[in-house]
Amino acid sequence: MSEQAFSFETAGGIDDVLAPVRRAAETVTTQLPFVTSMTRRVLGHVERNSLDVADDALVAPAEVFTSADRFAADRQMMRRTPHVVAWGGEIAEPGDYTTKDVMGTPVLLLRGKDGAPKAFVNVCAHRGAQVAAGCGQATRFTCPYHAWSYDLDGKLASLPGRRMFDGVDLGGLRLRPLPAAEQAGLIVVGLDPSVSVAGFLDDAEEDLSGFGFDRYAHAVSRDVALRADWKLAVDVNFEGYHFPFLHKDTLAPIVSNNSVFDVFGRHCRWAFPFRNIDELRDVPEQDWPERFSGSVVYGIFPSCVLVESPVSTLMLRVYPGDRPGTCVVHMVGGALHPMNDDNDRLLAQAGFDGATAVLCDEDFPAAEACQRGAENGLENIIIGRSEPLVQHLHRGWDAAIARTGER
Ligand code: FES
Ligand SMILES: [Fe+2]
CATH class of the missing domain: 2.102.10.10 (Rieske [2Fe-2S] iron-sulphur domain)
Known part of the structure; x- marks a missing residue:
């Protein structure tokens, strides 16, 4: 685990930090096939101030975060499924x-x-x-x-x-x-010899292939233990409904929730734009940048979260802790392999620090607050139409537990 401190003062200013980020992004030459259509969809949402939504809201018992039986079922299900x-x-x-x-x-x-x-x-x-x-x-x-x-x-x-x-x-x-x-x-x-890993990524495999993950090395990492069920720690990554409130002073000034989502079997992807994506409206499509102008977040079943943006590559792995209502989050920041010098390291650290500060200071405390609620009389949780992937994740976990129970 690395906890090296970073500040823009030591790096010489934001432009110095961003210059090599841009160079690194340019060296990823693989074409991401979905970027143009994703950008089109997002620009439509920006214009209408809308987002991709679910058909209905979903109400689920809050005991999915507290019950000892559910905790045991989650663990059993997760031991029988592959993990990225x-x-x-x-x-x-x-x-x-x-x-x-x-x-x-x-x-x-x-x-x-x-x-x-x-x-x-x-x-x-x-x-x-x-x-x-x-x-x-x-x-x-x-x-x-x-x-x-x-x-x-x-x-x-x-x-x-x-x-x-x-x-x-x-x-x-x-x-x-x-x-x-x-x-x-x-x-x-797979954590058990009987687990089949073949074809695990399903339809997401082609979509993910363009990122060049075979060229990403571990650059920086941090583990955190939370007083929250693992599902709450995953959920915070998959809706932007909370951006203007929980991230009022951090993310909200930079990004908007004019988001789009896609589902690949059990896996899923959503993307939300930088606010300045609007500037692309006047740019011919063939001149749009290769990378999506915002964050692309994959939910790889059951609990791996890949966060891709032009300034950072992040992998979160979330696992149940040693008792109900606890979890562990392993966070790794990636860098193009090989890292040649201090500049490369500083660059990876900067992207990682920015992304994980928001998670650790704002999202994860919110997850812990919700856990306290679930343990203190909250009957149901309500997942709205503007949180479609949180619904997708919970349905996927429930279905996998039902299948595990049948075996
Ligand atoms: S050599 Fe590994 S435990 Fe003794
Ligand atoms: Fe958040």
């Missing part, structure tokens, strides 16, 4: 590895010699310590406790004092493999 946990560029080359906490399970991700991503439970076969930490390049993973050593296929390759284990069958010992795949440059893993 990293950008492919975090393990760009054979031998690159990184480590992730996924719902409390320590996971080792690496790029095999064949170029395919691999995932293992990061648990030593000797007594269970984690054999790898952080990220880097390796040909072997040596457990820090008693130096048992594993190769890139997860097989136990050597151990000190082998004769002291006479009578124990060491031959088959290895790190436990987990299902892993790379789709649209994103690393998908």
Whole structure:
């Protein structure tokens, strides 16, 4: 976890910060196929001061955030579904590895010699310590406790004092493999060998492929533990109804809620514009910028949030905590791989700090406030027509729990 402080004073001013951001955006040459039509739709909404909405409002019992049964059902459902946990560029080359906490399970991700991503439970076969930490390049993973050593296929390759284990069958010992795949440059893993990761991104795969996630590296990260159900921490990312109120002095002066949404099976995407998108009205479409002039936010089922804007690339992974009404949010800021100098690092830090400050100072405290409400007599939550993706997310989670229960 990095907590390096950043200020525009140390960076030399906002223009200095934004110049390399713009350069970096220009180096992403992949065409995003949806940007022109998305911009058209948003400009229509700006003109009419409207947004994409749901047909009806949705009322749901507030106990979805408080009940112990629901918490257990959420955890069970989430253990049986794949999770996007990293950008492919975090393990760009054979031998690159990184480590992730996924719902409390320590996971080792690496790029095999064949170029395919691999995932293992990061648990030593000797007594269970984690054999790898952080990220880097390796040909072997040596457990820090008693130096048992594993190769890139997860097989136990050597151990000190082998004769002291006479009578124990060491031959088959290895790190436990987990299902892993790379789709649209994103690393998908399953926490159980029975989880199928094939085709997980569904129709969203093509849409996501243009971002070049296979070239994004981990630049900066921060974990926060919240006194709120994990679903509340996801919900805050998927509606702009609250922008003029909760983000009155931060986001609202810069962005508007003239938003559009699209659904890709269980996954979804919404986008809201910078206020100055209106200037494109007088620009011929072929001269519009390649990146959407605003934020594009993907909800990757069940709880991964990808936030894309011209100034930052952010991945949030939200998981239930150790008891109902708690959760953990892993936030990672990405940068185009490789980062060459301090300027690149500063740039990634600036984008990350800006995006996560609003989340941590405004959105997550609101989620915790709602949790207190749910635990203190709130009967129902009401999800309005202007919060269509919050409805979509809750329906998707409910349906997945119903399916899990049938198995
Ligand atoms: S726990 Fe890993 S070598 Fe002992
Ligand atoms: Fe917000």
